[in-house]
Amino acid sequence: xxxxxxxxxxxxALEPFIDEExxxxxxxxxxxxxxxxxxxxxxxxxxxxxxxxxxLIRNLKKLPPEIQNKVKNNAGGHLNHSAxxxxxxxKPRKEPSKSLLASIKKNFKSFKEFQExxxxxxxGRFGSGWAWLVVEGKKLSxxxxxxxxxxxSENKKPILAxxxxxxxxxxRYQNRRSDYIDAWWNVVNWEEVxxxxxxxx
Ligand code: MN
Numbered sequence: 528x529x530x531x532x533x534x535x536x537x538x539x540a541l542e543p544f545i546d547e548e549x550x551x552x553x554x555x556x557x558x559x560x561x562x563x564x565x566x567x568x569x570x571x572x573x574x575x576x577x578x579x580x581x582x583l584i585r586n587l588k589k590l591p592p593e594i595q596n597k598v599k600n601n602a603g604g605h606l607n608h609s610a611x612x613x614x615x616x617x618k619p620r621k622e623p624s625k626s627l628l629a630s631i632k633k634n635f636k637s638f639k640e641f642q643e644x645x646x647x648x649x650x651g652r653f654g655s656g657w658a659w660l661v662v663e664g665k666k667l668s669x670x671x672x673x674x675x676x677x678x679x680s681e682n683k684k685p686i687l688a689x690x691x692x693x694x695x696x697x698x699r700y701q702n703r704r705s706d707y708i709d710a711w712w713n714v715v716n717w718e719e720v721x722x723x724x725x726x727x728x
Contacts (some may be wrong), residue, residue, distance in 0.1 A: 529580065531555075532609050533561050540617040544710040546699045554612070559602030561675070568597040580606050584680050603675030607657060611688045616716035623717040627724050634667040638691050642712065644669050649689050649708050660687035662724065686723040687715065 534554050539547040558726060569575055572590070575583065583602050587595050610672060622638055635641035641660075649658035652671040659670050661683035670678060671691075678685045696707035 528566050528576075529562050529605055531559050532612070536617050537652040541615060541714045544713045545615070545696075549696065549698045552698075553690075553694060554608075557692075558604070560607040561601045561608065564597065565601035565605055568594045568601060571726055572646070580609075581679055584677055587680070600675050601677060601678045605689060606677055606679070607675055607690070610685065611690055613719050614688055614716050615711075615714045616719070617714070619716050623721055627717070627721045630665075630667055630724070635669075641669075645687075645689070646705075646708050649691050650705060652691050657681075658689045658691060659685045660720070661685050684723070687720045 531554075534550070538554070539549040543548060574592075574593070576585075580602055583598065584606060586692065587599050590598055625632065628638065631638055631641045635644060645658055645660060648669050648671045652658060652673070656671055656673040656676070659672065659678050661668055661670055661678045663683050668683075670683070672678065689703060689708065691708075696704060700707040700710075
């Protein structure tokens, strides 16, 4: 059984950039529903009980066809949100520290250019989905995915994620996804991004 991980800070901790009500609903309703639906989908699959979430996503094709889509969407939702909460924080630094910053500059010319490209990927995702900074080997790249699709299923390691589903911003920003993205840059937890960057996958 999968469980909803606690938010690593208070619901109001990301104010004024991400509002308390959005955080509360996003975590206790949306993320909780992915966990619940994932457990529902797997309840007859006793042999999968001990499989971790990453292996589950990488081995979707081995699941019974009738539950593959439900598992893909909800395992993705659970994995993506679990990572997303930790990638934000109340008192973050403005930019990553040395080694990651050097790598970002190498891959995207400057930190500013990286932010512009990432923002463009987040704005350009039509409908619901995510923008990502991912690592493949030594290379960093920016991608976006639809729905709850995870870069992990393409063997790319995500180190920064931005949820651009409307549920992530509509209460405060309504249709202004661009304002939400601008605000979100203020709460990126670069220490976590750097930790993921350095971690062996
Ligand atoms: Mn979400």
